Amino acid sequence: MAAMRKALPRRLVGLASLRAVSTSSMGTLPKRVKIVEVGPRDGLQNEKNIVSTPVKIKLVDMLSEAGLSVIETTSFVSPKWVPQMGDHTEVLKGIQKFPGINYPVLTPNLKGFEAAVAAGAKEVVIFGAASELFTKKNINCSIEESFQRFDAILKAAQSANISVRGYVSCALGCPYEGKISPAKVAEVTKKFYSMGCYEISLGDTIGVGTPGIMKDMLSAVMQEVPLAALAVHCHDTYGQALANTLMALQMGVSVVDSSVAGLGGCPYAQGASGNLATEDLVYMLEGLGIHTGVNLQKLLEAGNFICQALNRKTSSKVAQATCKL
Amino acid sequence: MGNVPSAVKHCLSYQQLLREHLWIGDSVAGALDPAQETSQLSGLPEFVKIVEVGPRDGLQNEKVIVPTDIKIEFINRLSQTGLSVIEVTSFVSSRWVPQMADHTEVMKGIHQYPGVRYPVLTPNLQGFHHAVAAGATEISVFGAASESFSKKNINCSIEESMGKFEEVVKSARHMNIPARGYVSCALGCPYEGSITPQKVTEVSKRLYGMGCYEISLGDTIGVGTPGSMKRMLESVMKEIPPGALAVHCHDTYGQALANILTALQMGINVVDSAVSGLGGCPYAKGASGNVATEDLIYMLNGLGLNTGVNLYKVMEAGDFICKAVNKTTNSKVAQASFNA
Numbered sequence: 205m206a207a208m209r210k211a212l213p214r215r216l217v218g219l220a221s222l223r224a225v226s227t228s229s230m231g232t233l234p235k236r237v238k239i240v241e242v243g244p245r246d247g248l249q250n251e252k253n254i255v256s257t258p259v260k261i262k263l264v265d266m267l268s269e270a271g272l273s274v275i276e277t278t279s280f281v282s283p284k285w286v287p288q289m290g291d292h293t294e295v296l297k298g299i300q301k302f303p304g305i306n307y308p309v310l311t312p313n314l315k316g317f318e319a320a321v322a323a324g325a326k327e328v329v330i331f332g333a334a335s336e337l338f339t340k341k342n343i344n345c346s347i348e349e350s351f352q353r354f355d356a357i358l359k360a361a362q363s364a365n366i367s368v369r370g371y372v373s374c375a376l377g378c379p380y381e382g383k384i385s386p387a388k389v390a391e392v393t394k395k396f397y398s399m400g401c402y403e404i405s406l407g408d409t410i411g412v413g414t415p416g417i418m419k420d421m422l423s424a425v426m427q428e429v430p431l432a433a434l435a436v437h438c439h440d441t442y443g444q445a446l447a448n449t450l451m452a453l454q455m456g457v458s459v460v461d462s463s464v465a466g467l468g469g470c471p472y473a474q475g476a477s478g479n480l481a482t483e484d485l486v487y488m489l490e491g492l493g494i495h496t497g498v499n500l501q502k503l504l505e506a507g508n509f510i511c512q513a514l515n516r517k518t519s520s521k522v523a524q525a526t527c528k529l
Numbered sequence: 530m531g532n533v534p535s536a537v538k539h540c541l542s543y544q545q546l547l548r549e550h551l552w553i554g555d556s557v558a559g560a561l562d563p564a565q566e567t568s569q570l571s572g573l574p575e576f577v578k579i580v581e582v583g584p585r586d587g588l589q590n591e592k593v594i595v596p597t598d599i600k601i602e603f604i605n606r607l608s609q610t611g612l613s614v615i616e617v618t619s620f621v622s623s624r625w626v627p628q629m630a631d632h633t634e635v636m637k638g639i640h641q642y643p644g645v646r647y648p649v650l651t652p653n654l655q656g657f658h659h660a661v662a663a664g665a666t667e668i669s670v671f672g673a674a675s676e677s678f679s680k681k682n683i684n685c686s687i688e689e690s691m692g693k694f695e696e697v698v699k700s701a702r703h704m705n706i707p708a709r710g711y712v713s714c715a716l717g718c719p720y721e722g723s724i725t726p727q728k729v730t731e732v733s734k735r736l737y738g739m740g741c742y743e744i745s746l747g748d749t750i751g752v753g754t755p756g757s758m759k760r761m762l763e764s765v766m767k768e769i770p771p772g773a774l775a776v777h778c779h780d781t782y783g784q785a786l787a788n789i790l791t792a793l794q795m796g797i798n799v800v801d802s803a804v805s806g807l808g809g810c811p812y813a814k815g816a817s818g819n820v821a822t823e824d825l826i827y828m829l830n831g832l833g834l835n836t837g838v839n840l841y842k843v844m845e846a847g848d849f850i851c852k853a854v855n856k857t858t859n860s861k862v863a864q865a866s867f868n869a
Binding site for chain 1: 784786787790832860
């Protein structure tokens with residue numbers, strides 16, 4: 205053993221994550237968790253194969269029947285940037301709108317917002333980031349400038365009685381800046397909340413986070429924004445999504461984003477996986493006795509349907525284990 | 530994820546982030562700054578021992594029969610990653626497990642690095658004697674918390690199996706050879722369904738009582754979730770000190786890392802895993818098997834826990850064996866890091 209050992213290096217990186225994540229964190233888990241299904245938008249957006257409008261509509265309908273209460277349907281973005289979302293108006297108009305289910309859509313700017321409302325949207329989503337560089341590369345402006353753009357949307361949404369959800373990307377790390385300080389995430393989240401977002405989803409955009417980092421980030425954010433207004437959106441690029449989500453639940457978060465079949469890759473790591481699979485999330489929550497309202501069997505069917513349409517294998521382990529190949 | 534041009538692939542600072550988060554560095558021991566030491570000691574265990582089961586549990590459940598020299602090369606590579614325990618092979622009849630037919634050649638052929646232990650499975654006294662003759666210095670016995678599983682797997686009841694294991698463990702102790710005990714179906718059984726924590730405790734206690742230095746509690750079919758893991762461990766830890774316990778989680782339903790996190794939070798600091806997530810699940814065709822060592826290390830590194838293992842070297846060993854077995858890795862870290 206002595207031959208293998210040298211002096212322990214200073215753990216410079218990640219020291220901030222050396223927090224007590226022990227049994228004291230295993231507080232009472234929420235009794236109910238709201239799952240925000242982002243497959244039709246975040247999932248499909250990052251899939252190479254373009255899927256037809258009828259298939260998209262059927263996917264959303266199947267997800268509605270599976271008992272999900274929030275299904276992010278599409279994105280009112282220019283098809284020049286995101287060809288997959290080119291049929292946003294047709295999709296939103298074409299889906300069955302079940303009572304009790306919300307169908308938020310992304311609206312990156314006022315123009316998109318207006319088009320979304322015209323197409324019948326009752327809830328919209330704005331997309332910010334806790335990283336200056338990511339904001340610049342993604343929407344070509346600074347974080348401060350992005351707030352001004354979003355403010356226009358929020359004001360318009362308020363007049364029209366439309367709810368607005370906010371995303372904070374790069375909450376646990378940025379592909380350009382590297383580490384992101386929890387304080388920065390808290391600052392951006394607080395701003396969104398004060399501007400009128402009813403809920404803010406904190407996204408581990410490139411999936412680099414681990415439970416300690418998740419805890420640190422949430423600890424900072426929870427000091428500025430009520431827990432009930434927070435959600436986590438974990439990517440599974442490094443296989444950490446469910447463990448990170450569990451940590452968030454232990455901290456009291458009760459809204460979790462996920463994507464059926466774990467749809468969506470990661471544009472920053474070729475070949476890598478993307479979103480946390482809804483089936484695997486539901487499996488864990490059910491095992492924990494947490495109410496989700498989701499029918500896992502119907503969810504699996506929806507996942508199977510979209511994977512066949514996309515001509516790809518599911519990224520959900522539950523689906524892999526359940527469907528005999 | 531927003532309107533990200535799909536043309537953005539790898540970027541320099543992303544690689545930097547990867548390196549930072551992957552915590553590349555050799556295992557080491559030494560004094561920590563007292564301030565750091567305090568925060569490290571509170572909460573999770575300071576050090577986590579990873580028991581690498583890829584060459585045995587992993588390969589055993591792979592369809593492609595791997596040539597002996599590849600197995601030896603694979604184990605030799607793993608020995609150089611900082612892993613301190615590598616489960617090498619199983620001295621079981623080749624009629625039952627063809628993949629392990631070359632157990633003697635593998636055991637004799639590997640380079641036994643100082644500071645690394647090379648346990649082997651020995652289901653019975655005959656296997657034990659062969660193992661010792663081949664140079665084994667540590668052995669494992671494999672029990673189950675389910676009567677049906679025990680019957681189907683080794684064709685005897687739990688009680689009968691304990692009798693056999695006692696013979697093996699006694700002989701091992703007599704020769705100063707440490708014995709590790711496995712308890713399969715700790716969180717569920719493919720035949721019986723749910724398994725009571727009390728049953729797991731009973732079997733674990735038997736194995737511990739007969740002289741096994743460590744008991745690895747296995748979620749054999751990966752059905753466990755953090756709640757069932759917690760309940761099972763609470764029961765077992767009443768009878769067996771946490772320092773003598775390990776968890777062996779399968780990722781069949783994607784729950785492995787969440788279950789492992791739960792175990793760590795309860796004070797367990799020995800975790801079994803398989804490089805590249807080798808091994809399928811014989812009970813769920815097409816399903817995945819072991820938790821991937823790379824993904825485990827990534828999480829442990831991120832949590833600031835020492836493992837002594839160099840993640841890059843493990844990824845390289847994983848890449849080697851996946852090419853040899855002609856399969857894509859099951860490790861998400863490897864998928865993200867190597868261009869697919």
